[in-house]
Amino acid sequence: MSIWEYANPKRFMQTSAWVLPWVTGLAALALVGGLVWGFFFTPDDYKQGSTVKIIYLHVPAALMAINAWLMMLVASLIWLVRRHHVSALAAKAAAPVGITFTLIALVTGAIWGQPMWGTWWAWDPRLTSFLILFLFYLGYIALWEAIDDPDAAADLTSVLCIVGSVFAVLSRYAVNFWNQGLHQGASLSLDKEENVADVFYFPLLVCIAGFVLLFVTLVLLRTRTEIRARRLAALLARERVA
């Protein structure tokens, strides 16, 4: 048995129906646990006071905003190469979730930036590239909505996603070059040197796990909805012919 069997919609529906409650439960557990731990049981930062706690929303949302696009890229490649419909629908399902995460990251960043930097918005490389990422999501979703034929829509959005990924990376470096920023360095890295202090680090990890699980939950849920909508459309079309 290979992993591609899950690309069969029926198989996918069965598996996801079984997995979904577990993922949902785990996501809720991790989110509630991480956020409560982060908000109520960590000390205030010596410089930033209690505003530092927005990190538990900001960093995971920003992380998932990028990873959602990455997941869409992989799904788009799978659709173009192997023509599995579930893959295309999963990419379609992930886009609104991704744009929401992007929006959360932008808004929490603004709320955090106001007291820290004295401004809601600065044309800083990270902020700007996130705004551009937001535009990419917007274009991607708009293209899905604009095309009637589902297969053509899947093809075109997949191509857009791949080209967009290349240009998103380019833009990232372009804006970096364009302006040196206000934004602090990375809060997390795999080698331990650059991490935030441990008291903040562990609840943050739990929050990130929560956001990842939340993303998986929402994408599974939305993909199931897409598949059902597709089946419904097929049934209606058959009825009209008969």
Place this chain on the structure above:
Amino acid sequence: MIALLIRDLRLAMRAGGGFGLGLAFFLLVAVLVPLGVGPEGDTLALIAPGILWVGALLACLLSLDRIFALDYEDGSLDLLATAPLPLEGAVAVKALAHWAVTGLPLTLAAPVLGVLLNLPAAGYPWLVASLLLGTPALSVIGAFGAALTVGLKRGGLLLSLLVLPLYVPTLVFGAEVVKRGAAGMDTGTPLLMLAGITAGAAALLPFASALALRVNLR
């Protein structure tokens, strides 16, 4: 390929619109900005590189949907797709034709508008050089956006939304070249990046555009 290029150029000249419209729009931008910002020479000189590049970009955007839409409507795009010339080549030629009727005139007109915006003297060669290097990328990227939206009614606004984020790197490096040139600084890095973007886009995007066109013609 040359026949196709000549045909596209001739169509653009005779059908009107595309050729003069972009230039007129570019001029409008250059006139409106001082009216909006105020006529102080120093302020204008400061923002001139960015305004000129943004104006060129928007003027280019204006005529993008004409690249494929007319041929799609009268069916000649189907003929192109079945012709012995590979569709990738046809896309590249049509992007080139688009550049010749929008990007090239914009590049030539830019110094005049630079005078209107009080661009420092050192900036002129860099303005022309950056537009000459950068506008082909705008045309090629735009052709990709046009190929994605060719089958859609009222695709114009969607086209702008799709293409604008893709224009970001070109705009950043292009405006940076002029800014640095006007200030008398070294322009090597942004100029090379701009050339790299144009070369990469011209080499790879026609394949994506042709794929999108084939899907739309299916």
